[in-house]
Amino acid sequence: MARAIPPAHRPWSPALQHQFHRLVGRDEGIGLVVVLGHEGCGAVGAARSVVDDGNLPTGHVGDLVQHVIPSVLSAREAGRLSTDDIEVEHVIRTIDVLLEHSTSIADRVTDGRAAVVGMRYRLAEGVADLVAARGLPLEIRTA
Template sequence: MPFSDPANPAEALQLLIQGNSRFVDGTRLHPNQDADHRTALAPGQTPFAVLFGCSDSRLAAEIIFDRGLGDLFVVRTAGHVAGSEVLGSIEYGVGVLGTPLVVVLGHDSCGAVTAASNAYDDGNSPTGYVRDVVERVYPSVLSARAAGRTSIDEMVDEHIRKTTDFLVERSGVLAEKISTGECAVAGLSYRLHEGTVRLVSGHGALGEHLVTS
């Protein structure tokens, strides 16, 4: 079946949700994965969403959202921790490529969040650069604990919220695009066993999609 480009952020999010439903149901269409589409994309790209997600090997964006070549501009780090390189990549997707949606994708049982929670409990952090990742997640764990949220998955949701807020607060390009309605940010949480996504946080016009508590 043909896929038209989304006209706004809400439509872009709807395309992702529909693709995820197909992935969960086992009715994937594998759109935009053929040789003709590959050739057509060679001159340039026009993705409809920036996907900033955790590097976990089970979060392959094009698979869990049933999308193909040229659909998603993907940026991934462990624990979806964001620094200047991530912000620059997202600003390129939004400001240069004109994507109408930025998605922050976290997941249940996140190792980075678990490590930060363990560091809170016992005071021990990993060594090397993994420690830097954990330290960037740590404020989300503190915020969740202060609000009485003690399970790892509740902390994951808090980390997703903190990340979406961080992107909008730090990126003037993204904030401006949101203010004009050209772009929106959606924080999604993925369940590893079921394969489903749930909207946790958002900035901008996401249409009928409601943010959960």
């Protein structure tokens, strides 16, 4: 199920929450959730533009971009200015939002029945790099 997490200022999508509860909220549910970002993400590029020049797109695109803006700001505050860095930051922040808004996933991660990992897909190389992990039994070095 590939969907963007709704912006923090809007309620957690009932349809998305239902799917997560259905897949993760039962004993035989899935044990791994992957948040996958990718290089060349248009939403990240648009969010950078909004931060730089203030021109927010309208409609659904604007909603998605508003969700990415905190990742742009957070990365910049930490001195990470490249688009790659912002894409990684956004994957990490998306995991945090997911765990904050979905108690069924967060509970499973806390008690060791599930894990959430974040990856960034490099299109040109066809490689996905691990950038974050929550709930895995092994210590994993992340970007």
